[in-house]
Amino acid sequence: MNTHGEAKPRLHDRLLPVDESCKVESRADGSFLIRRNIPLEAYPHRCTELLLRWAREVPDRVFIAQRPREVIREHAWEEWTYGMTLAAVRSLGQALLDRRLSVERPVMILSENQIENQLLALACSHVGVPYIPVAPAYSLQAKDHDQLKWLAALCRPGLVYASSSVAYRRAVKAAFPQVEWVTGQCDGDDATPLDALLRTEPTAAVERAYEAISPNQPVKVLFTSGTTGRPKGVIFTHEMICCNRQQLIQTLPAIYAQPPVLVDWLPWHHTFGGTFCVGIALTGGGSFYIDPGQPVPGRIDGTLQALREIAPTFYGSTPGGMAALLPHLSSDEPLRKNFFSRLRVMNYGGALCPPHVRRGFDEVTHQAGGEVSYISIGGSTECGPCALVTMRDPGCEPIMGVPVPGMEVKLAPVDDKLELRFKGPSVTPGYWRQPELNERAFDEEGFFRLGDAASFVDLPGGDLRLRLEGRLAENFKLITGTWVNTETLRLKALAAFAALARDVVIVGEGQSEVGALVFPNLDVCRTLDPSLPDGADPDRIVASVAVRGTFEQRLGALNADQGSAGRIVRLMLEPEPPTIDSGELTAKQSVSPLAVLRRRAAAVEALFQEPVVPRVIRWKGSNGS
The missing domain is CATH 3.30.300 (GMP Synthetase; Chain A, domain 3)
Incomplete structure (x- = not known):
């Protein structure tokens, strides 16, 4: 009994399967293990293997597009096909090899979402050089650049990329005074123009570097927000990324029923946008349109215009982004009609969706005559990011779905809560050059500690699911x-x-x-x-x-x-x-x-x-x- 005389909730002791394809094991220490019975199928072991495939099979299909910097008008997009992208990746890859960049001398990307940003990231992946995307705010909004200086000392990059020498000069000079920096827009500075790297003639060294990549080799490092201290650099390996893409294919094949089309604003220095959404386009041989706006006050006009022109098949957003978009979908019939014309799956993550926002999307979906599967994916940056996928619409409830194939989930007792923990090939091996963090991040069995509490809950029809119970540290x-x-x-x-x-x-x-x-x-x-x-x-x-x-x-x-x-x-x-x-x-x-x-x-x-x-x-x- 608690201090108010109310019965203390028990940990769920009914060992019903979470799903027909799952098994729940109760253990003597009070923990539970949940596994999918569906085997994880084979997947590539190099991140750019699918780029090679699509460049060979559909070289003229648009892979990535953005608004031209010089032209602001309707229906104007700078488009890069799969064939163009692979050619640029090979040239950039040769330039990176010429500079002897490596795991010890990675590439740091300071800029916002742009084609050049993605080309450089793919080139790094193709020749085995890790890249580190950093929030532009560290460069453009900071006064003393303390956070950027700390990242520079920790990561020791051999090359830094920024979209504009004018906008980023002060930050680069403060944090990377001795490092070569490359810019997309060079204004008479000592920066190296990206065009110079793109003109590099690729040699057989590019293919040798690609063939030499091992599955456990780092692809990139994503730094978490650091709200409780310094940011933590999550290592993404080739196997981790490729595995998580295969897990999504097996769990949500509807996303890939046709080549996916995305209009996306989510930042690439976070895993939702840079790993998950970009990965959907690349995995399915689809097209990724970089949203020129953002669903926040003052920037949403670019988003609205893009969505009037490009009809997505998959749309990912946060509940905040959904809330900003909703009134425009409600009042603008042409926008609503185009947005839902071929939308099949919408994923919201990063936070739980407020009920009035979720009800509003049901209404506009119905008005447009759309047939959309609304999903929410559970996990974290450290989990690839996709660890749990809903098999039904969670609505506004914090209901999480079943583990993806190959993922093992543990619910471990912590005080009177159950903490979510994960282990599998799509889970990070640890933090970049921060070994002291690894000791606290993984338990004695090698499970990553998510820090979220969860419980079992019965749903109509007898299904059993996991319910998110908030952050252990925030309760x-x-x-x-x-x-x-x-x-x-x-x-x-x-x-x-x-x-x-x-x-x-x-x-x-x-x-x-x-x-x-x-x-x-x-x-x-x-x-x-x-x-x-x-x-x-x-x-x-x-x-x-x-x-x-x-x-x-x-x-x-x-x-x-x-x-x-x-x-x-x-x-x-x-x-x-x-x-x-x-x-x-x-x-x-x-x-x-x-x-x-x-x-x-x-x-x-x-x-x-x-x-x-x-x-x-x-x-x-x-x-x-």
Whole structure:
């Protein structure tokens, strides 16, 4: 029994199969092992093997395209076919070999998504030189470039690529003063033009380097966001990437029923965009159109125009990106018609989808007459990234699917939770030149510790699935000793507030009651108060009696019939939204709770002050109200 006399939830002890093709094993130490019975089929062992195939079979098919820099008009795309791409990769590969680049002297890419970026990445993969894509913000937004200098010292690159010598000069000179740097746009600087590398005549050395690649050789290093400290460099090997692509083929063959077409904005220095989405196009001999915009305020126009012109068959996004796109799909019939005209699979990841966003996509899909499979993939950068795939639409629930073939999943007891852990050929061997991190990242059996809690849950029809229970590090205890599941409560809050809230961060560790910082949708909230003019100041919007009253009403509905760990007693509307610059918003457009708590410590302190400060909305059912 817990401190409130409620029965403590037991770990699920019904050993029903998670799926007909899965087996669950209960072990004496309280852990569970889940495996697919479906065998993992053969797959390539070099990342560019499929590039060679498609360049041979469909040399004139578009592989990658982007808007021309010089031309901004409708229907203008710079397109590179598979044949053109392979020719460029061979030339660039020769240039890399001429510079004696290697695992000890890798290539670092500082720039945003561009054709040249991808050509260089493929060339590195083709001749066995690891590449390291880095968030452009480290170069373009930082003041002292401390993070970039730290990465330079850790990685010791032999060549640095940046799209523009003008935009990146200060960062390169600060962090890489002695390293050759290559640019796509060279403006009379000491940088080497990329065109010079592209003009290199390939020799037999390129093919010898390709043939010499071993499956466990590093392809690239992706640095995680580092919200809890310095970034961690996740090693991707050839086997890891090739294996994960085969696992997806076997799990979701519908993606490859025809050559996939993607219009994608997700950044390549993250695994969702740079590994998963690019991999879908390359695996299926498809076409990847680089989204010239981004589904965020001020940049979405480029996205909308691209989606009016190019109809995707697969679309990947974050819940934040979906929320930004939804009102345009609702109001713009030509956009909606083209977007859904051949869309078959839509994957959302990086965070759980708010209910009003998911319902909205159901509505626009129906309006367009589309037939779309909505999926959510579980895993992490360290897992390739795809470890668990839903076999049915998860809706807004944190329901995860079955392991991909060849992946072994362990649920290990940690306190009174079960932690997700993974082992298989698509799991990283470790972190780049950070051996101290490996000791903590893997358990005694070699399973990677994800840091997420999970539980078993029965679904209609008798199927058993895994339910995500939030980050172990983000869940917390009240002063009463009661655990608060932050992700479950966050989802309930988003469902209750619906379109009024963009996101919610649950707080209250060491307090007697749960609180929340709410990032309101200011445009929607403004409509609640007719006295507020267009363009009203955010502080004025969140101070509106009508706005606060609506949140208070919905807070009451949220808390009805909930125990102490399931109700939010205090909330504060935050007029300043999270941003990438502040570190509170990741490049995937998901909120980092740890960064929010660190940056807004004063707001959290004010939330729990007594007497209650004016900014705080307190649930009327709480004691002392």
